[in-house]
Amino acid sequence: MGCSSSLPDRNAGRLGSLNNGNSMVTDSKNLRVKLVLLGDSGVGKSCIVLRFVRGQFDPTSKVTVGASFLSQTLALQDSTTVKFEIWDTAGQERYAALAPLYYRGAAVAVVVYDITSPESFVKAKYWVKELQKHANPDIVMALVGNKADLHENRSVSVQDAQDYAEKNGMFFIETSAKTADNINQLFEEIAKRLPRTTSSS
Amino acid sequence: MDSDPGPIPPDDGPSNPNPNPRLDPEPNPQEYAQEERLCSLTLEDSGYAPASNGSLPEDIYSGDEIEEEEEPAAASVSVDEVERAAGEARASSSHGGAAWRENSEQDGNAPPSPSSSGYAGERGSSGESEIEEVGDGRASPDDWSRGKEHLDEDDASVSWRKRKKHFFVLSHSGKPIYSRYGDEHKLAGFSATLQAIISFVENSGDRVKFVRAGDHQVVFLVKGPIYLVCISCTEEPYAALRGQLELIYGQMLLILTKSVNRCFQKNPKFDMTTLLGGTDAVFSSLIHSFSWNPATFLHAYTCLPLACATRLAAAAILQDVSDSGVLFAILMCKHKVVSLVGAQKASLHPDDMLLLANFILSSESFRTSESFSPICLPRYNPMAFLYAYVHFLDGDTYLTLLTTSSDAFYHLKDCRIRIEAVLVKSNVLCEAQRSMLDGGLHVEDVPVDSSIRSGSLSPHLGLDKTAAGSLSSRMGTGGPAGLWHFIYKSVYLDQYVSSEFSAPINNSNQQKRLYRAYQKLYASMHEKGTGPNKTQFRRDENYVLLCWITQDFELYAAFDPLADKALAIKVCNRVCQWVRDLENEIFLLGASPFSW
Numbered sequence: 110m111g112c113s114s115s116l117p118d119r120n121a122g123r124l125g126s127l128n129n130g131n132s133m134v135t136d137s138k139n140l141r142v143k144l145v146l147l148g149d150s151g152v153g154k155s156c157i158v159l160r161f162v163r164g165q166f167d168p169t170s171k172v173t174v175g176a177s178f179l180s181q182t183l184a185l186q187d188s189t190t191v192k193f194e195i196w197d198t199a200g201q202e203r204y205a206a207l208a209p210l211y212y213r214g215a216a217v218a219v220v221v222y223d224i225t226s227p228e229s230f231v232k233a234k235y236w237v238k239e240l241q242k243h244a245n246p247d248i249v250m251a252l253v254g255n256k257a258d259l260h261e262n263r264s265v266s267v268q269d270a271q272d273y274a275e276k277n278g279m280f281f282i283e284t285s286a287k288t289a290d291n292i293n294q295l296f297e298e299i300a301k302r303l304p305r306t307t308s309s310s
Numbered sequence: 311m312d313s314d315p316g317p318i319p320p321d322d323g324p325s326n327p328n329p330n331p332r333l334d335p336e337p338n339p340q341e342y343a344q345e346e347r348l349c350s351l352t353l354e355d356s357g358y359a360p361a362s363n364g365s366l367p368e369d370i371y372s373g374d375e376i377e378e379e380e381e382p383a384a385a386s387v388s389v390d391e392v393e394r395a396a397g398e399a400r401a402s403s404s405h406g407g408a409a410w411r412e413n414s415e416q417d418g419n420a421p422p423s424p425s426s427s428g429y430a431g432e433r434g435s436s437g438e439s440e441i442e443e444v445g446d447g448r449a450s451p452d453d454w455s456r457g458k459e460h461l462d463e464d465d466a467s468v469s470w471r472k473r474k475k476h477f478f479v480l481s482h483s484g485k486p487i488y489s490r491y492g493d494e495h496k497l498a499g500f501s502a503t504l505q506a507i508i509s510f511v512e513n514s515g516d517r518v519k520f521v522r523a524g525d526h527q528v529v530f531l532v533k534g535p536i537y538l539v540c541i542s543c544t545e546e547p548y549a550a551l552r553g554q555l556e557l558i559y560g561q562m563l564l565i566l567t568k569s570v571n572r573c574f575q576k577n578p579k580f581d582m583t584t585l586l587g588g589t590d591a592v593f594s595s596l597i598h599s600f601s602w603n604p605a606t607f608l609h610a611y612t613c614l615p616l617a618c619a620t621r622l623a624a625a626a627i628l629q630d631v632s633d634s635g636v637l638f639a640i641l642m643c644k645h646k647v648v649s650l651v652g653a654q655k656a657s658l659h660p661d662d663m664l665l666l667a668n669f670i671l672s673s674e675s676f677r678t679s680e681s682f683s684p685i686c687l688p689r690y691n692p693m694a695f696l697y698a699y700v701h702f703l704d705g706d707t708y709l710t711l712l713t714t715s716s717d718a719f720y721h722l723k724d725c726r727i728r729i730e731a732v733l734v735k736s737n738v739l740c741e742a743q744r745s746m747l748d749g750g751l752h753v754e755d756v757p758v759d760s761s762i763r764s765g766s767l768s769p770h771l772g773l774d775k776t777a778a779g780s781l782s783s784r785m786g787t788g789g790p791a792g793l794w795h796f797i798y799k800s801v802y803l804d805q806y807v808s809s810e811f812s813a814p815i816n817n818s819n820q821q822k823r824l825y826r827a828y829q830k831l832y833a834s835m836h837e838k839g840t841g842p843n844k845t846q847f848r849r850d851e852n853y854v855l856l857c858w859i860t861q862d863f864e865l866y867a868a869f870d871p872l873a874d875k876a877l878a879i880k881v882c883n884r885v886c887q888w889v890r891d892l893e894n895e896i897f898l899l900g901a902s903p904f905s906w
Contacts, residue, residue, distance in 0.1 A: 150587060150588060155675065155678070159678065169674075171673075171674035171675045171678065172587075172588035172589075172591075172673065172674075172675060173675045173681075174669075174673045174675050174676060174681060174683045175681055175682055175683020175684060175685075175698075176681065176682055176683065177675060177678060177679045177680070177681045178679060178680050178681065178682060178719070178723070179679045197679075199588075199683075201585075201587045201588050202584045202585055202587055203565070203566060203585045203586075203587070204684075207684055210716050210717070
């Protein structure tokens with residue numbers, strides 16, 4: 110669609126970059142990583158982030174505009190810390206063309222779908238393909254089936270998602286932002302998979 | 311009634327302190343839509359210069375004739391084809407029973423000029439009460455913020471047809487894009503009908519502007535491949551409804567930019583609803599604001615009243631930041647501006663500010679964390695996205711930093727941290743909160759004797775009632791001479807100040823009715839063709855309305871319907887003087903991007 114970012118020719122100068130957060134190692138024990146969440150609208154990306162960052166769950170749906178930025182530091186058992194700088198992107202169609210703005214330079218991509226919505230799983234596969242084509246090749250990718258508490262309405266099987274994730278070198282987890290099930294586990298798993306050698310930014 | 315206006319002394323200059331001793335013998339508030347024309351002196355002869363310190367003559371007149379009810383022939387915006395179009399609508403409609411169409415034959419052939427339909431009171435909106443517009447009276451802001459209601463309705467529903475004000479957006483191929491009520495997708499047939507009306511007229515090289523059908527007015531606005539339609543029985547003037555459609559279109563551009571037109575070039579049957587997913591609350595809130603926010607028809611913004619030093623402190627830090635490559639830095643409290651700074655030569659249109667504030671305030675997600683989003687300012691550049699860093703500093707106050715650079719987020723975040731530190735340190739946020747609680751100007755505080763007030767500002771915005779010598783205790787309700795409410799717009803600042811509502815205008819229905827009356831007044835004063843009008847005095851069963859426009863300002867005032875005319879005029883002069891005395895606190899001066 111027409112959401113390509115055509116800029117007026119006023120030169121505001123290079124003022125910094127969204128890539129600042131590119132998996133920068135501040136020191137060997139404290140990582141700072143840029144993480145982006147992608148997925149169809151309404152799958153619960155913002156709910157996952159707010160559960161992880163603030164421990165809250167708000168059942169009223171708040172449509173994300175553009176992208177929200179939040180950060181949260183996770184202390185791991187080996188006494189290292191990981192500071193996640195999280196870009197929670199809007200799932201709306203009109204923002205699809207702007208996604209590169211947010212996933213460019215990201216060390217982690219979390220692709221979310223809703224286990225009760227096969228369309229959202231199709232959309233998740235679209236994002237995986239897009240990331241494989243355009244994102245940082247070393248990016249750590251997670252496939253997340255959210256709304257696991259609604260398992261009686263499940264329409265995406267664990268097996269299908271698991272198979273797809275394995276084929277694409279992702280790790281897979283089902284979560285519920287509502288019950289907080291597996292939310293911390295998701296981010297701990299991600300932290301474990303981050304390359305510990307000094308990565309260039 | 312007012313058969314003996316008497317001559318105006320030719321030297322009745324700006325500073326004439328003598329009240330006209332002759333009381334207006336107008337005792338009959340039931341008299342309908344009465345306009346008083348007192349004399350036919352020309353503007354120059356009357357000697358009141360439009361200087362900013364001018365004053366309204368004691369006897370007011372219509373320098374230019376204002377169109378009246380009895381002149382429906384002055385239909386400067388009528389369209390030859392409307393009747394045929396209306397016929398076409400009936401023919402092509404699959405739902406022939408829609409009430410708004412039924413009378414189109416009788417009334418459609420002589421569409422009166424909408425502004426010439428005169429002051430028909432507000433029967434349309436206050437009469438029948440079965441189904442009110444969303445937001446009528448009982449609406450809290452939460453009602454619209456949840457997004458669209460009545461999704462179950464469609465054009466076959468009785469409730470849908472009884473709604474007083476519909477807004478539709480559709481594509482040139484007739485595909486629904488937005489409907490205020492009901493699910494767009496169920497309105498495909500109805501949208502096709504609207505499209506048929508528009509293209510029927512276009513095919514003959516003409517353009518349909520509006521159709522009058524009984525109590526209903528159908529207003530059309532064509533913007534390239536996007537058609538906007540309002541169907542209303544609220545008796546609002548054509549110019550006002552058209553302005554509302556323009557704002558809806560602007561809101562759409564703010565979200566998508568004008569480059570959405572390219573989608574229609576590629577595929578005329580393109581379905582735009584998917585691109586607007588999740589924005590129902592934005593449009594509901596904008597439409598709601600048509601009935602409470604005067605900025606929607608004044609094309610001006612309003613400031614949060616603040617002590618001069620407080621606003622300067624905010625301006626200084628915003629200026630500091632804007633020198634580092636920020637295009638616009640805007641600090642607002644709800645819909646009111648605290649301070650605003652633009653990069654050199656960049657100017658922000660009040661309509662863009664309205665649409666931006668509406669977008670931010672109606673999108674809940676901005677409140678949860680800091681955001682970085684593409685937005686377009688349609689008056690600034692309708693083709694391009696800017697990037698908006700938005701952060702709420704407290705429940706009401708939010709900072710918006712706009713840039714052309716898509717990767718400026720971290721820089722803007724740093725800017726925000728600096729700004730927030732300064733605002734906290736210099737107490738700006740606390741002062742803003744206090745001002746939100748205190749409110750702005752109150753009619754009860756209009757100084758009674760101008761000699762008392764010569765330029766002496768009371769410590770906090772002149773809101774110190776004892777010092778101002780309030781008349782309210784004597785008058786019972788409102789301010790002096792039965793003043794109920796006023797709006798003062800500074801033309802060159804593009805800003806307005808509106809008095810707080812107080813008794814007897816104390817519920818949202820009455821407020822909406824007053825705004826609609828102002829809106830009519832505004833439309834009649836600014837109507838093309840009848841020339842720029844200078845003054846207008848109207849008395850009907852609801853109010854005395856007084857409007858005064860000079861090069862520098864516009865004043866709209868509402869009085870008790872029994873108010874004495876000479877006194878009302880005197881009070882209007884005082885209001886203007888009062889506003890000028892307080893201008894440092896109620897307006898953003900100097901630092902505004904408009905002054906570049």
